[in-house]
Amino acid sequence: MPLTILVADDDFATxxxxxxxLEITGYSVIPAENGKEALGLVEKFQPHLIVTDITMPEMDGYEFVRRVRTRPAFRLLPVIFLTERTSTQERIRGYxxxxxxYLAKPFELQELGAVIRSLLDRYALIAQAPSRSPEPEPMPTEGPSRVKGNSELDFLTHNSEMRDRASMGPSSPMLTQREREVLNLLTExxxxxxxxxxxxxxxxxxxxxVSSLFRKTDSNNRAELVRFAMEHHLVR
Structure with missing residues (x-):
């Protein structure tokens, strides 16, 4: 199911x-004409990210975001401001x-897309952080029994993991086959x-x-992850 982005702007063309x-890129988009309408849509659809103008009728972007942040469930929800207000004081107020x-109008859609991807990746990493275990998962000691854990992230045989680790070198992290597939496509x-x-x-x-790859490579964003992968020969 595609990630949902709420877009609030009173200018129809924008x-x-x-x-x-964003829909062509693959996201599901919920449009709103002002902050008041957008606030109700946040509660209804619980989007993964908000893109909002500041100057809007009925409720401006500042008040809209302030109210969103009062909801515990949305305190970490990524928010991007789009506005013609570019003074330092306006930016400070936005933060x-x-x-x-904070993107100043006019802006390039490609830049907005890059910012959205970066924030969504960071949010996914933060959201997963509380569930991380400080101790590494124990490896099976005999036979080809499977490592216990998330069926998508860690379901790989012991023998396959050992082969992967041996091929990557002593300083490389241990990646599952699926993580390596994701990493290869990510570097593209x-x-x-x-x-x-x-x-x-x-x-x-x-x-x-991607969050697991960030954690295993101690990377903060995709650029660092790709650089780490190239330096440690983790990709083909």
């Missing part, structure tokens, strides 16, 4: 162009309200949506694999 671009990124510049389509997995599952 709202339509963003919606069309104080809880936005994660594919989004989570496209990687999921290629591997016949949901975007949410791809997010989990």
């Amino acid at each position: 709202r339509l162009s963003i919606t069309d671009y 104080q309200m809880g936005c994660d990124n 510049g594919l989004s989570n949506i496209l990687i999921g389509d290629r591997l016949h997995l949901s975007p949410r599952t791809i997010e989990k694999h």
